[in-house]
Amino acid sequence: MRLTYETGVATLIQFIILSFSNIANTVASIISTCHHSPADCVTNMLSSIVFYLLTVAWFGVIAAIGYNAQVKRSRRISQILIIAELMVFLVAAYNIKLGLTYHNGALSLFTSLIDSILAVWIITLAFRLMRAKGGRVVRKRVTHEDTPKL
Numbered sequence: 001m002r003l004t005y006e007t008g009v010a011t012l013i014q015f016i017i018l019s020f021s022n023i024a025n026t027v028a029s030i031i032s033t034c035h036h037s038p039a040d041c042v043t044n045m046l047s048s049i050v051f052y053l054l055t056v057a058w059f060g061v062i063a064a065i066g067y068n069a070q071v072k073r074s075r076r077i078s079q080i081l082i083i084a085e086l087m088v089f090l091v092a093a094y095n096i097k098l099g100l101t102y103h104n105g106a107l108s109l110f111t112s113l114i115d116s117i118l119a120v121w122i123i124t125l126a127f128r129l130m131r132a133k134g135g136r137v138v139r140k141r142v143t144h145e146d147t148p149k150l
Helices: 007-036 038-072 075-102 106-131
Strands: none
Touching (some): 007 038
């Protein structure tokens, strides 16, 4: 099945994948901090949980925007989704840069890489939906009149 304009489905997939991968990142961060510095264990645990909840809430908002863009086929909502996903992509790209520079861990790097790939995918879906201007999203087919004459 190929998604052509289903931004609601794509953002739901993004929400699920990143929620589970951020659980793994949060647990790894808590374990690492508690192992190296037991005095900072509780503080890091609370801040990690708050950060996780904020991240899940942000991707929940994006999923709601993606669903509304799909259902209403709205050009404006598609633009809002593109802007939100561009912000996600920029943060993920920055995390990848930091991960490569400071060797923060393979799990964090992998999560940011998946995050950036999903953001680009959703941006392309939202762009196709925006270009359709409320109509059907179709692929341009090459006909005999479109082929160049030799």
